[in-house]
Amino acid sequence: MNGLTSNPWHDFSDVLIPLFITTRAYDGEIQFLVTDLRPWFVDKYHLILTNLSRYDIIDFNKDTGVRCYPHIIVGLRSHGDLSIDPARAPHNYTMLDFRMYIRDVFSLPPEGQGIPYKETNKKNKNGGTSTEEQKPRLMLINRAGIRKFVNLPEISAAVQAAGFEVLVVEPLRDMSLEDFSRQVDSCDVLMGAHGAALTSFFFLRTNAVMLQVVPWGLEREAMSYFGVHAKNMMLQDIEYSITVEESTLYEKYGKYHLAVRDPEALRKQGWQLLRQYLWDEQDIRLNVTRFSLTLHQLLRTLGE
Template identity: 95%
Template structure:
């Protein structure tokens, strides 16, 4: 029985061996397939997890940027992460499209690619971060051109195009750059907004480019304007006509004439008397209200703001540095037009009058040339004015004696100057009235002792530039009251050039502030006869 059972078992095993081996092979195949499927699925899961994690990281970085409201450190780091994660996402997508021959090879390829990519990105970041300016430019926009130019020896100038905001309460002008040009830092300048930047008592204006963080909290506009604005100071050496023109009006003309009135003035150190005296010029250069900037409480927004005034020289214009090649002749013509004086083309008054007489006029008496004699009440005055006036009349001139005052009405005074053929006076600010003369009229400058150089550079050169005729009479030392005061051995009397070398203060004290003129009319007489011949030519 046992033997039979054993035989039965043995026989049964032998017959079943073939089908059992085949089943095992199938099971092993299915097992290997399952393992391969598991590994492939695991790798795909890793790739998907990495992709989703990168996307979430980028999203979280952007969220942090929004929450932090633009703080520059967070903003810089966030944008760096955004760039890196964006590149990772692109490369991850490319990897999923590649043909891979084994799970180990795929995993190694993915790790190598990610490692190389991050290494390259980090290298680029380090290269860019090596320079502070490059870092800000790479992460937050392209480099901006400086809005202020401090290179000119006479003046500083700032010019803003775009979102410009003027805040009078603290004398500040802000530039809010476009979002893609904002940097982590905002450069700042403090300048004197007049044509003489070395005058210490001119208050300063702050000009600042806002950083990325500052731009987000910039003060809001209380008014918006479609025209540009110019910020400038009315104080300085003003109240002297020469400085009024040289330091403010000519620089203002250079800076704003090209706008043809479509510009607004924001004035620091506002001077009511200056506005009253030069109102016709100011309101012609700008058709808009003049703003007392120091008292302005709002935030004025303009598409363009200029802070400061361009200036080329004392009472001069360099046409190569002006928008439309303006010259001093253009300025004189402009001033005459502003004051509604006769247009260019009319001759000097006495020639026009005699021309009418020859063409059938009713007058039988020939018109005499008219000479305006400036009477200075202070320094460098004529101490024998009646004697001088009588000599001028005896030479054949009609004389008009005038003492210019600061508060005189320029519209009336300009017509008086225009009616004259000659403007005569001692070297000084009142000769600035030559802007109202007609072409070919004469400026006769009486030059005090030792001031020949100043007479030519401050007036003579510019008179010629404006198509006026310049004549000069230089007095002798005996015609100077310095001779009476100090005697012939004083340095100011004996050698003005040696005095000049000792500095401006001494030069001013003696030659400018303490000198009056006692004109020798006999010696002066030939100059008057030469003047008559010049006018008749």
């Protein structure tokens, strides 16, 4: 549990998905011996950990006893960043299987139910208590640190004006994941700037939408870290790539800085510079007029 845990993307990519690949086929008949145990991690993901194993977790750094097992697996199997290769996984598990597993563990509605606003409108048409058309609900992730929306109120107002109900959320490490999973499940769209909080897409229903706002120069990362996996999990992936004028790098450094005029050339100079400018120093000021076209596309997608 060491390394980059505490970042949700790494929690899933580096620990939970490899743990699923390695142990799910044992149906709970396995015990975890954990080095560098982080109590907060066990508390936050206890539903997953206690489902994968019926036995107490052992803090292996503090364990003084002699333990005898008929079989031991050292380390975890990983197939790559936030991914599962069915050809290498027990029972040919897929990322879709993992999303369904997560939804089951958190007691979210079973497969077969439509996205929330369609389900509500269907019930109302079939004799429900309300005759008012339900608006699709969009969760807008508010990042407090890097790659944040600097004009969040303006964005929220534009989303509402386009015909959505908006739920603005700032995910925190110590929040109840059970409560948060139900919030995400209640939404038809998960929207946020490229970053770890989009890992919440595991709690979405089939055919719900992940709307990823792609910072300047990060199109490649947006697709490989989230876009591909969303599609593999039967979610709809819509990406809005900002223009350079929508990046605060343009305001800060001007149009002639390498990070502004040629991100690909910056990429060739190495990870450290790429991270410094495109990941750590960049915030987003959405042009809501331009973004409204994506919102209308999103409404059409949800209505199909």
